[in-house]
Amino acid sequence: MKTLKTLKTQEHHSDLRYFFLKNYYLIWQSRLIFIISxxxxxxxxxIKSQWLTPAFLPLCLLTxxxxLFYLLSIMTASLVNHQNYKSLFMSRRQSSKVKHRFFQLEVRKNLQEGNLTGERNPxxxxxxKAIAKIIIDVRGDKLFVIVPVPRDHLTSEALEALLPAIxxxxxxxxxxxxxxxxERHANHCWHCQANFKN
Known part of the structure; x- marks a missing residue:
């Protein structure tokens, strides 16, 4: 866990488990593609009562x-640093809870002249979007919370104001x-660590 303790930028971003958690929804899409295929x-x-016709092969290969991509992603992220898949999905569940708890209503509904209109707040x-990027990584007796710093200054300030509640x-x-x-690490992220109570 040297990478997440020191948070050296290059090492941190090359951590395979961190990469999986960061790109979880992209990897999850491969599972969806598999099911649809x-x-x-x-x-x-x-319908055709036959397998592996020439037109059929691309779809079979996609499936x-x-x-294989989804399976390999899970295995790689699970085996990295001798962690198991259970802690990987615990990490994702925790991150999802934070997202659902702190997501704010994006569309404001207005009633004008009897018509209900929706107005988006950018x-x-x-x-x-910044809240969706929060990563909670459960690794055995340690837990890491990584909150990437948004590029936009106003969004960064709004997210920083939420940190105590998070x-x-x-x-x-x-x-x-x-x-x-x-703790803030330059313009990369806020980082928080937890140790299991004995």
């Missing part, structure tokens, strides 16, 4: 490749851990 392959088979949208929420969700306060 499998349904299409099965449907075409029932196989998407499944500042709230940017804040929600810290309190994560602490309450993980009562068996003792949390440090958030």
């Amino acid at each position: 499998l349904v299409l392959v099965t449907a075409i088979h029932f 196989l490749c998407s499944f 500042e709230i949208r940017d804040l929600n 810290h309190k929420f994560i602490s309450n969700e993980n009562e068996n851990y003792r949390f440090s306060s958030f």
Whole structure:
């Protein structure tokens, strides 16, 4: 866990487990592609009653490749630093809880002359995008919270104002851990670490 303790930028971003958690939704899409492809392959088979026709091969390859990519991603991220897949999905569940707790309503509805209209708030949208990038990584007896610093100054200030509430929420969700306060690392991220209480 040297990479996440010191948070050296290059080492930190080359950590395979961190890469998986950061790109989780992109990797999750490969699972979705696999399921859709499998349904299409099965449907075409029932319609034509034959496998591996020339037109059928690309779809079969897509199904196989998407499944292998998803499986390989999970295995690589799980085995890195001798962690198991359970802690990987615990990490994702924790990150999702933070996102659902702190996401703010992006569309404001207005009633004008009897018509209901929706007006999007770009500042709230940017804040929600920043909240979606928060990563919680559970690794055995340690837990790491990484909050990337947004490029936009106003979004950065809004997210920084939320840090105490995020810290309190994560602490309450993980009562068996003792949390440090958030520390800022240049313009890269705020970082918080927790150790399991003995």
